[in-house]
Amino acid sequence: MCTYLTEKIRVDGAAKGASGWFTVTDGMVYIDHPYHACQEHTVNIDITNPAEGPSARVAIELTEEAALALVEAIHKALAAAPPGLAAAARRSA
Amino acid sequence: MTDAMWAGTVAVTGHEGAELEAYAARPLDSAPHGGVVVIHHMPGYDAATKEIVRRFAAHGYAAICPNLYSREGAGVSPDDQAAAARAKGGVPDEQLVGDVAGGAAYLNGLEHANGKIGVIGYCSGGRQTFLAACSLQIDAAVDCYGAFVVNSPPAEFPLAATPLISRAADLSCPLLGLFGADDQFPSPEEVGVLSTELDKLGKDHEFHVFPDAGHGFFSMDRPAYRPAAAVEGWKKVFDFFGRHLAA
Numbered sequence: 001m002c003t004y005l006t007e008k009i010r011v012d013g014a015a016k017g018a019s020g021w022f023t024v025t026d027g028m029v030y031i032d033h034p035y036h037a038c039q040e041h042t043v044n045i046d047i048t049n050p051a052e053g054p055s056a057r058v059a060i061e062l063t064e065e066a067a068l069a070l071v072e073a074i075h076k077a078l079a080a081a082p083p084g085l086a087a088a089a090r091r092s093a
Numbered sequence: 094m095t096d097a098m099w100a101g102t103v104a105v106t107g108h109e110g111a112e113l114e115a116y117a118a119r120p121l122d123s124a125p126h127g128g129v130v131v132i133h134h135m136p137g138y139d140a141a142t143k144e145i146v147r148r149f150a151a152h153g154y155a156a157i158c159p160n161l162y163s164r165e166g167a168g169v170s171p172d173d174q175a176a177a178a179r180a181k182g183g184v185p186d187e188q189l190v191g192d193v194a195g196g197a198a199y200l201n202g203l204e205h206a207n208g209k210i211g212v213i214g215y216c217s218g219g220r221q222t223f224l225a226a227c228s229l230q231i232d233a234a235v236d237c238y239g240a241f242v243v244n245s246p247p248a249e250f251p252l253a254a255t256p257l258i259s260r261a262a263d264l265s266c267p268l269l270g271l272f273g274a275d276d277q278f279p280s281p282e283e284v285g286v287l288s289t290e291l292d293k294l295g296k297d298h299e300f301h302v303f304p305d306a307g308h309g310f311f312s313m314d315r316p317a318y319r320p321a322a323a324v325e326g327w328k329k330v331f332d333f334f335g336r337h338l339a340a
Contacts, residue, residue: 006179006249006251033315033317035172036172038315038316039316040317046176046180048176050177050180053169054165054169054174054176054177055169055170055173059176
């Protein structure tokens, strides 16, 4: 069997899934067998809105290297922008 | 005898009267058929599991796989259902038993049913097969690399799976166990503990631990696939069901 730790987070934003754009509220990160990727195990990231049902989900399955590269890219992109530019507190600005 | 079969989606009544989607396949000849309930793995009710159902029909059995995640909503794709069920900690044990009983009742209600029922499950379904065999009166059970029958899951494990070894005295039928030597969940040591316990209780069982195989070696669509173990494993499954599910 498969996995040990599921990291659950609250998220704030939007994502595009099988039935179009939706507001997202929850995220999960776990290492497990993928559904689609041709790997024994992958880093799986689900971004969801459980209130809108199970189909309100964007799923990605990445290799360890790809997941780390994604984390680094997010940090770099944020570092290159003025601090707080994409912060939730700026929503009404 | 003909090798033609019927296969498709049906509705079955599961635990507490819930209507479940299920995939069924059966031979079209009029010979008596044993029934096989297939328990899908944790990733859910997928194309590979439906192929397993058809494989049993091709070998002369009526087979059914209830979608254990049906309660996550009709019209929801199986991978989204699996993710939603996973987020809730998986399928409760008593619900699983009721759903398997519903699948068995469907098979026993078919015109050419011989009244014998086997259960087979993979991965989390392996543990659930053991659970079903200790909870229901069935005729044969096949546990394919089910973890957490003997040991508890690690503390951080997201599923609410508890060990079942204390239930072993209730095992209602012969048990075939197919495991990989390189698997950690269950490890060969864990398999050994279960075998010793079943020996002690005088429970009919036959365990095979295949070399060069890990968890999921039957999965033809995954890198875990190990043809040598899978081919030999299928032979053992059909030999076992042939002995225990004949009329």
